[in-house]
Amino acid sequence: LGGVMSFFYAIDHLLLADATILNKLSPFFVSLFAGLFLAERLGGWRLVGMLVAFSGAALVIKPQLAFAEGGVEALLPAMVGLGSAMLAGAAYTLIRAMKGREASATIVLHFSLVSSVVTLVPMLMNPVMPSGPQALALLGIGIFAAGGQILMTTAYRLAPAGEVSIYSYLTIVFSALAGWAIWGEVPDIASLIGFVLIAGVALIGWHASRVAGRVV
Structure with a gap:
Protein backbone atom coordinates (compact mmCIF):
# COMPACT_ATOMS: atom_id res chain seq x y z
CA LEU A 1 0.00 0.00 0.00
CA GLY A 2 2.84 2.38 0.80
CA GLY A 3 4.39 1.67 -2.58
CA VAL A 4 1.11 2.30 -4.41
CA MET A 5 0.39 5.56 -2.57
CA SER A 6 3.93 6.77 -3.19
CA PHE A 7 3.64 5.89 -6.87
CA PHE A 8 0.34 7.76 -7.20
CA TYR A 9 1.93 10.81 -5.55
CA ALA A 10 4.87 10.64 -7.96
CA ILE A 11 2.52 10.34 -10.96
CA ASP A 12 0.68 13.45 -9.78
CA HIS A 13 3.88 15.52 -9.44
CA LEU A 14 6.26 14.17 -12.11
CA LEU A 15 6.11 13.39 -15.79
CA LEU A 16 4.28 10.09 -16.16
CA ALA A 17 7.31 8.51 -17.84
CA ASP A 18 9.70 9.71 -15.10
CA ALA A 19 7.46 8.41 -12.31
CA THR A 20 7.22 5.06 -14.08
CA ILE A 21 10.97 4.83 -14.65
CA LEU A 22 11.66 5.37 -10.94
CA ASN A 23 9.01 2.82 -9.96
CA LYS A 24 10.66 0.25 -12.24
CA LEU A 25 13.71 0.21 -9.99
CA SER A 26 11.74 -2.21 -7.78
CA PRO A 27 13.38 -5.36 -9.31
CA PHE A 28 16.77 -4.09 -8.18
CA PHE A 29 15.43 -3.68 -4.66
CA VAL A 30 14.02 -7.21 -4.98
CA SER A 31 17.52 -8.49 -5.79
CA LEU A 32 18.94 -6.58 -2.83
CA PHE A 33 16.29 -7.68 -0.33
CA ALA A 34 16.26 -11.27 -1.60
CA GLY A 35 20.02 -11.43 -1.10
CA LEU A 36 19.76 -9.98 2.40
CA PHE A 37 16.69 -11.80 3.73
CA LEU A 38 16.04 -14.86 1.52
CA ALA A 39 19.64 -16.00 1.14
CA GLU A 40 19.37 -15.78 -2.65
CA ARG A 41 22.74 -15.39 -4.28
CA LEU A 42 23.67 -11.79 -5.03
CA GLY A 43 26.47 -12.15 -7.57
CA GLY A 44 28.97 -9.52 -8.54
CA TRP A 45 27.21 -8.70 -11.80
CA ARG A 46 24.00 -7.98 -9.87
CA LEU A 47 25.81 -5.51 -7.65
CA VAL A 48 27.28 -3.77 -10.68
CA GLY A 49 23.87 -3.80 -12.32
CA MET A 50 22.28 -2.16 -9.29
CA LEU A 51 24.92 0.58 -9.28
CA VAL A 52 24.31 1.28 -12.97
CA ALA A 53 20.53 1.23 -12.45
CA PHE A 54 20.70 3.68 -9.58
CA SER A 55 22.98 5.89 -11.66
CA GLY A 56 20.19 5.88 -14.23
CA ALA A 57 17.75 6.81 -11.48
CA ALA A 58 19.96 9.77 -10.57
CA LEU A 59 19.66 11.01 -14.16
CA VAL A 60 15.88 10.85 -13.86
CA ILE A 61 15.80 12.49 -10.43
CA LYS A 62 18.38 15.15 -11.36
CA PRO A 63 19.04 16.19 -7.74
CA GLN A 64 21.30 19.16 -8.48
CA LEU A 65 18.85 20.60 -11.00
CA ALA A 66 15.98 20.08 -8.57
CA PHE A 67 17.78 21.92 -5.80
CA ALA A 68 18.68 24.76 -8.16
CA GLU A 69 15.13 25.17 -9.40
CA GLY A 70 13.05 24.59 -6.29
CA GLY A 71 15.02 23.33 -3.34
CA VAL A 72 13.90 20.31 -1.35
CA GLU A 73 10.28 20.73 -2.50
CA ALA A 74 11.31 20.08 -6.11
CA LEU A 75 13.28 16.98 -5.13
CA LEU A 76 10.57 15.47 -2.90
CA PRO A 77 8.34 13.96 -5.67
CA ALA A 78 11.31 12.20 -7.26
CA MET A 79 12.44 10.80 -3.90
CA SER A 84 7.68 3.62 -4.22
CA ALA A 85 10.16 1.29 -5.92
CA MET A 86 11.80 0.37 -2.62
CA LEU A 87 8.46 -0.39 -0.93
CA ALA A 88 7.24 -2.36 -3.95
CA GLY A 89 10.50 -4.32 -3.95
CA ALA A 90 9.95 -5.22 -0.31
CA ALA A 91 6.42 -6.41 -1.12
CA TYR A 92 7.59 -8.54 -4.06
CA THR A 93 10.28 -10.08 -1.85
CA LEU A 94 7.63 -11.08 0.69
CA ILE A 95 5.56 -12.61 -2.13
CA ARG A 96 8.61 -14.60 -3.19
CA ALA A 97 9.11 -15.75 0.41
CA MET A 98 5.56 -17.18 0.41
CA LYS A 99 6.15 -19.24 -2.73
CA GLY A 100 4.02 -22.38 -2.64
CA ARG A 101 2.27 -21.44 0.60
CA GLU A 102 -0.42 -18.99 -0.50
CA ALA A 103 -2.51 -18.61 -3.64
CA SER A 104 -2.18 -15.44 -5.70
CA ALA A 105 -5.83 -14.54 -5.07
CA THR A 106 -5.28 -14.80 -1.30
CA ILE A 107 -2.30 -12.44 -1.44
CA VAL A 108 -4.21 -9.92 -3.54
CA LEU A 109 -7.23 -10.21 -1.21
CA HIS A 110 -5.12 -9.30 1.83
CA PHE A 111 -3.50 -6.44 -0.05
CA SER A 112 -6.90 -5.10 -1.10
CA LEU A 113 -8.35 -5.56 2.40
CA VAL A 114 -5.52 -3.70 4.12
CA SER A 115 -5.65 -0.97 1.49
CA SER A 116 -9.41 -0.50 1.89
CA VAL A 117 -9.29 -0.36 5.69
CA VAL A 118 -6.32 2.03 5.87
CA THR A 119 -7.57 4.44 3.19
CA LEU A 120 -11.13 4.41 4.54
CA VAL A 121 -10.10 6.63 7.47
CA PRO A 122 -8.80 9.65 5.49
CA MET A 123 -11.64 9.22 2.98
CA LEU A 124 -14.23 9.57 5.75
CA MET A 125 -12.37 12.56 7.19
CA ASN A 126 -12.63 14.44 3.89
CA PRO A 127 -15.33 12.81 1.74
CA VAL A 128 -15.62 13.90 -1.90
CA MET A 129 -18.43 12.73 -4.16
CA PRO A 130 -17.00 12.01 -7.63
CA SER A 131 -18.79 13.10 -10.75
CA GLY A 132 -20.01 10.57 -13.31
CA PRO A 133 -16.85 10.61 -15.46
CA GLN A 134 -14.67 10.54 -12.34
CA ALA A 135 -16.58 7.55 -10.99
CA LEU A 136 -16.07 5.70 -14.28
CA ALA A 137 -12.37 6.57 -14.23
CA LEU A 138 -12.05 5.29 -10.65
CA LEU A 139 -13.85 2.10 -11.61
CA GLY A 140 -11.49 1.64 -14.53
CA ILE A 141 -8.48 2.15 -12.25
CA GLY A 142 -9.80 -0.50 -9.89
CA ILE A 143 -10.51 -3.04 -12.62
CA PHE A 144 -7.22 -2.65 -14.47
CA ALA A 145 -5.14 -2.42 -11.27
CA ALA A 146 -6.74 -5.57 -9.84
CA GLY A 147 -6.18 -7.46 -13.09
CA GLY A 148 -2.58 -6.33 -13.30
CA GLN A 149 -1.99 -7.14 -9.62
CA ILE A 150 -3.30 -10.69 -9.99
CA LEU A 151 -1.24 -11.35 -13.12
CA MET A 152 1.90 -9.84 -11.59
CA THR A 153 1.50 -11.74 -8.32
CA THR A 154 0.99 -15.00 -10.20
CA ALA A 155 4.07 -14.33 -12.33
CA TYR A 156 6.29 -13.65 -9.30
CA ARG A 157 5.04 -16.85 -7.66
CA LEU A 158 5.70 -19.03 -10.68
CA ALA A 159 9.02 -17.72 -11.95
CA PRO A 160 12.25 -16.12 -10.71
CA ALA A 161 11.83 -12.42 -10.04
CA GLY A 162 14.58 -11.44 -12.46
CA GLU A 163 12.90 -13.19 -15.38
CA VAL A 164 9.49 -11.67 -14.61
CA SER A 165 10.67 -8.13 -14.06
CA ILE A 166 12.04 -7.62 -17.58
CA TYR A 167 8.55 -7.66 -19.07
CA SER A 168 7.37 -4.94 -16.69
CA TYR A 169 9.68 -2.45 -18.39
CA LEU A 170 7.22 -2.23 -21.24
CA THR A 171 5.16 -0.13 -18.81
CA ILE A 172 7.66 2.69 -19.27
CA VAL A 173 7.08 2.64 -23.02
CA PHE A 174 3.31 2.63 -22.62
CA SER A 175 3.49 5.43 -20.02
CA ALA A 176 5.74 7.57 -22.20
CA LEU A 177 3.41 7.13 -25.17
CA ALA A 178 0.34 7.94 -23.06
CA GLY A 179 2.00 11.00 -21.52
CA TRP A 180 2.99 12.28 -24.95
CA ALA A 181 -0.34 11.53 -26.66
CA ILE A 182 -2.64 12.84 -23.91
CA TRP A 183 -0.69 15.58 -22.10
CA GLY A 184 2.14 16.38 -24.51
CA GLU A 185 4.78 15.28 -21.98
CA VAL A 186 8.22 14.66 -23.43
CA PRO A 187 11.00 13.32 -21.15
CA ASP A 188 14.29 15.21 -21.39
CA ILE A 189 17.57 13.70 -22.56
CA ALA A 190 18.76 12.88 -19.03
CA SER A 191 15.59 10.90 -18.32
CA LEU A 192 15.90 9.03 -21.61
CA ILE A 193 19.51 8.11 -20.83
CA GLY A 194 18.41 6.99 -17.36
CA PHE A 195 15.73 4.80 -18.90
CA VAL A 196 18.26 3.21 -21.28
CA LEU A 197 20.62 2.45 -18.36
CA ILE A 198 17.91 0.96 -16.15
CA ALA A 199 16.20 -1.08 -18.86
CA GLY A 200 19.55 -2.11 -20.38
CA VAL A 201 20.85 -3.49 -17.09
CA ALA A 202 17.56 -5.33 -16.55
CA LEU A 203 17.76 -6.86 -20.04
CA ILE A 204 21.38 -7.96 -19.51
CA GLY A 205 20.46 -9.48 -16.15
CA TRP A 206 17.53 -11.32 -17.67
CA HIS A 207 19.71 -12.72 -20.46
CA ALA A 208 22.39 -13.76 -17.96
CA SER A 209 19.79 -15.58 -15.85
CA ARG A 210 18.52 -17.48 -18.90
CA VAL A 211 22.06 -18.46 -19.91
CA ALA A 212 22.85 -19.60 -16.39
CA GLY A 213 19.65 -21.62 -16.31
CA ARG A 214 20.52 -23.36 -19.58
CA VAL A 215 24.02 -24.16 -18.30
CA VAL A 216 22.66 -25.65 -15.08
Whole structure:
Protein backbone atom coordinates (compact mmCIF):
# COMPACT_ATOMS: atom_id res chain seq x y z
CA LEU A 1 0.00 0.00 0.00
CA GLY A 2 2.84 2.38 0.80
CA GLY A 3 4.39 1.67 -2.58
CA VAL A 4 1.11 2.30 -4.41
CA MET A 5 0.39 5.56 -2.57
CA SER A 6 3.93 6.77 -3.19
CA PHE A 7 3.64 5.89 -6.87
CA PHE A 8 0.34 7.76 -7.20
CA TYR A 9 1.93 10.81 -5.55
CA ALA A 10 4.87 10.64 -7.96
CA ILE A 11 2.52 10.34 -10.96
CA ASP A 12 0.68 13.45 -9.78
CA HIS A 13 3.88 15.52 -9.44
CA LEU A 14 6.26 14.17 -12.11
CA LEU A 15 6.11 13.39 -15.79
CA LEU A 16 4.28 10.09 -16.16
CA ALA A 17 7.31 8.51 -17.84
CA ASP A 18 9.70 9.71 -15.10
CA ALA A 19 7.46 8.41 -12.31
CA THR A 20 7.22 5.06 -14.08
CA ILE A 21 10.97 4.83 -14.65
CA LEU A 22 11.66 5.37 -10.94
CA ASN A 23 9.01 2.82 -9.96
CA LYS A 24 10.66 0.25 -12.24
CA LEU A 25 13.71 0.21 -9.99
CA SER A 26 11.74 -2.21 -7.78
CA PRO A 27 13.38 -5.36 -9.31
CA PHE A 28 16.77 -4.09 -8.18
CA PHE A 29 15.43 -3.68 -4.66
CA VAL A 30 14.02 -7.21 -4.98
CA SER A 31 17.52 -8.49 -5.79
CA LEU A 32 18.94 -6.58 -2.83
CA PHE A 33 16.29 -7.68 -0.33
CA ALA A 34 16.26 -11.27 -1.60
CA GLY A 35 20.02 -11.43 -1.10
CA LEU A 36 19.76 -9.98 2.40
CA PHE A 37 16.69 -11.80 3.73
CA LEU A 38 16.04 -14.86 1.52
CA ALA A 39 19.64 -16.00 1.14
CA GLU A 40 19.37 -15.78 -2.65
CA ARG A 41 22.74 -15.39 -4.28
CA LEU A 42 23.67 -11.79 -5.03
CA GLY A 43 26.47 -12.15 -7.57
CA GLY A 44 28.97 -9.52 -8.54
CA TRP A 45 27.21 -8.70 -11.80
CA ARG A 46 24.00 -7.98 -9.87
CA LEU A 47 25.81 -5.51 -7.65
CA VAL A 48 27.28 -3.77 -10.68
CA GLY A 49 23.87 -3.80 -12.32
CA MET A 50 22.28 -2.16 -9.29
CA LEU A 51 24.92 0.58 -9.28
CA VAL A 52 24.31 1.28 -12.97
CA ALA A 53 20.53 1.23 -12.45
CA PHE A 54 20.70 3.68 -9.58
CA SER A 55 22.98 5.89 -11.66
CA GLY A 56 20.19 5.88 -14.23
CA ALA A 57 17.75 6.81 -11.48
CA ALA A 58 19.96 9.77 -10.57
CA LEU A 59 19.66 11.01 -14.16
CA VAL A 60 15.88 10.85 -13.86
CA ILE A 61 15.80 12.49 -10.43
CA LYS A 62 18.38 15.15 -11.36
CA PRO A 63 19.04 16.19 -7.74
CA GLN A 64 21.30 19.16 -8.48
CA LEU A 65 18.85 20.60 -11.00
CA ALA A 66 15.98 20.08 -8.57
CA PHE A 67 17.78 21.92 -5.80
CA ALA A 68 18.68 24.76 -8.16
CA GLU A 69 15.13 25.17 -9.40
CA GLY A 70 13.05 24.59 -6.29
CA GLY A 71 15.02 23.33 -3.34
CA VAL A 72 13.90 20.31 -1.35
CA GLU A 73 10.28 20.73 -2.50
CA ALA A 74 11.31 20.08 -6.11
CA LEU A 75 13.28 16.98 -5.13
CA LEU A 76 10.57 15.47 -2.90
CA PRO A 77 8.34 13.96 -5.67
CA ALA A 78 11.31 12.20 -7.26
CA MET A 79 12.44 10.80 -3.90
CA VAL A 80 8.91 9.62 -3.19
CA GLY A 81 8.95 7.93 -6.61
CA LEU A 82 12.18 6.18 -5.66
CA GLY A 83 10.58 5.20 -2.35
CA SER A 84 7.68 3.62 -4.22
CA ALA A 85 10.16 1.29 -5.92
CA MET A 86 11.80 0.37 -2.62
CA LEU A 87 8.46 -0.39 -0.93
CA ALA A 88 7.24 -2.36 -3.95
CA GLY A 89 10.50 -4.32 -3.95
CA ALA A 90 9.95 -5.22 -0.31
CA ALA A 91 6.42 -6.41 -1.12
CA TYR A 92 7.59 -8.54 -4.06
CA THR A 93 10.28 -10.08 -1.85
CA LEU A 94 7.63 -11.08 0.69
CA ILE A 95 5.56 -12.61 -2.13
CA ARG A 96 8.61 -14.60 -3.19
CA ALA A 97 9.11 -15.75 0.41
CA MET A 98 5.56 -17.18 0.41
CA LYS A 99 6.15 -19.24 -2.73
CA GLY A 100 4.02 -22.38 -2.64
CA ARG A 101 2.27 -21.44 0.60
CA GLU A 102 -0.42 -18.99 -0.50
CA ALA A 103 -2.51 -18.61 -3.64
CA SER A 104 -2.18 -15.44 -5.70
CA ALA A 105 -5.83 -14.54 -5.07
CA THR A 106 -5.28 -14.80 -1.30
CA ILE A 107 -2.30 -12.44 -1.44
CA VAL A 108 -4.21 -9.92 -3.54
CA LEU A 109 -7.23 -10.21 -1.21
CA HIS A 110 -5.12 -9.30 1.83
CA PHE A 111 -3.50 -6.44 -0.05
CA SER A 112 -6.90 -5.10 -1.10
CA LEU A 113 -8.35 -5.56 2.40
CA VAL A 114 -5.52 -3.70 4.12
CA SER A 115 -5.65 -0.97 1.49
CA SER A 116 -9.41 -0.50 1.89
CA VAL A 117 -9.29 -0.36 5.69
CA VAL A 118 -6.32 2.03 5.87
CA THR A 119 -7.57 4.44 3.19
CA LEU A 120 -11.13 4.41 4.54
CA VAL A 121 -10.10 6.63 7.47
CA PRO A 122 -8.80 9.65 5.49
CA MET A 123 -11.64 9.22 2.98
CA LEU A 124 -14.23 9.57 5.75
CA MET A 125 -12.37 12.56 7.19
CA ASN A 126 -12.63 14.44 3.89
CA PRO A 127 -15.33 12.81 1.74
CA VAL A 128 -15.62 13.90 -1.90
CA MET A 129 -18.43 12.73 -4.16
CA PRO A 130 -17.00 12.01 -7.63
CA SER A 131 -18.79 13.10 -10.75
CA GLY A 132 -20.01 10.57 -13.31
CA PRO A 133 -16.85 10.61 -15.46
CA GLN A 134 -14.67 10.54 -12.34
CA ALA A 135 -16.58 7.55 -10.99
CA LEU A 136 -16.07 5.70 -14.28
CA ALA A 137 -12.37 6.57 -14.23
CA LEU A 138 -12.05 5.29 -10.65
CA LEU A 139 -13.85 2.10 -11.61
CA GLY A 140 -11.49 1.64 -14.53
CA ILE A 141 -8.48 2.15 -12.25
CA GLY A 142 -9.80 -0.50 -9.89
CA ILE A 143 -10.51 -3.04 -12.62
CA PHE A 144 -7.22 -2.65 -14.47
CA ALA A 145 -5.14 -2.42 -11.27
CA ALA A 146 -6.74 -5.57 -9.84
CA GLY A 147 -6.18 -7.46 -13.09
CA GLY A 148 -2.58 -6.33 -13.30
CA GLN A 149 -1.99 -7.14 -9.62
CA ILE A 150 -3.30 -10.69 -9.99
CA LEU A 151 -1.24 -11.35 -13.12
CA MET A 152 1.90 -9.84 -11.59
CA THR A 153 1.50 -11.74 -8.32
CA THR A 154 0.99 -15.00 -10.20
CA ALA A 155 4.07 -14.33 -12.33
CA TYR A 156 6.29 -13.65 -9.30
CA ARG A 157 5.04 -16.85 -7.66
CA LEU A 158 5.70 -19.03 -10.68
CA ALA A 159 9.02 -17.72 -11.95
CA PRO A 160 12.25 -16.12 -10.71
CA ALA A 161 11.83 -12.42 -10.04
CA GLY A 162 14.58 -11.44 -12.46
CA GLU A 163 12.90 -13.19 -15.38
CA VAL A 164 9.49 -11.67 -14.61
CA SER A 165 10.67 -8.13 -14.06
CA ILE A 166 12.04 -7.62 -17.58
CA TYR A 167 8.55 -7.66 -19.07
CA SER A 168 7.37 -4.94 -16.69
CA TYR A 169 9.68 -2.45 -18.39
CA LEU A 170 7.22 -2.23 -21.24
CA THR A 171 5.16 -0.13 -18.81
CA ILE A 172 7.66 2.69 -19.27
CA VAL A 173 7.08 2.64 -23.02
CA PHE A 174 3.31 2.63 -22.62
CA SER A 175 3.49 5.43 -20.02
CA ALA A 176 5.74 7.57 -22.20
CA LEU A 177 3.41 7.13 -25.17
CA ALA A 178 0.34 7.94 -23.06
CA GLY A 179 2.00 11.00 -21.52
CA TRP A 180 2.99 12.28 -24.95
CA ALA A 181 -0.34 11.53 -26.66
CA ILE A 182 -2.64 12.84 -23.91
CA TRP A 183 -0.69 15.58 -22.10
CA GLY A 184 2.14 16.38 -24.51
CA GLU A 185 4.78 15.28 -21.98
CA VAL A 186 8.22 14.66 -23.43
CA PRO A 187 11.00 13.32 -21.15
CA ASP A 188 14.29 15.21 -21.39
CA ILE A 189 17.57 13.70 -22.56
CA ALA A 190 18.76 12.88 -19.03
CA SER A 191 15.59 10.90 -18.32
CA LEU A 192 15.90 9.03 -21.61
CA ILE A 193 19.51 8.11 -20.83
CA GLY A 194 18.41 6.99 -17.36
CA PHE A 195 15.73 4.80 -18.90
CA VAL A 196 18.26 3.21 -21.28
CA LEU A 197 20.62 2.45 -18.36
CA ILE A 198 17.91 0.96 -16.15
CA ALA A 199 16.20 -1.08 -18.86
CA GLY A 200 19.55 -2.11 -20.38
CA VAL A 201 20.85 -3.49 -17.09
CA ALA A 202 17.56 -5.33 -16.55
CA LEU A 203 17.76 -6.86 -20.04
CA ILE A 204 21.38 -7.96 -19.51
CA GLY A 205 20.46 -9.48 -16.15
CA TRP A 206 17.53 -11.32 -17.67
CA HIS A 207 19.71 -12.72 -20.46
CA ALA A 208 22.39 -13.76 -17.96
CA SER A 209 19.79 -15.58 -15.85
CA ARG A 210 18.52 -17.48 -18.90
CA VAL A 211 22.06 -18.46 -19.91
CA ALA A 212 22.85 -19.60 -16.39
CA GLY A 213 19.65 -21.62 -16.31
CA ARG A 214 20.52 -23.36 -19.58
CA VAL A 215 24.02 -24.16 -18.30
CA VAL A 216 22.66 -25.65 -15.08
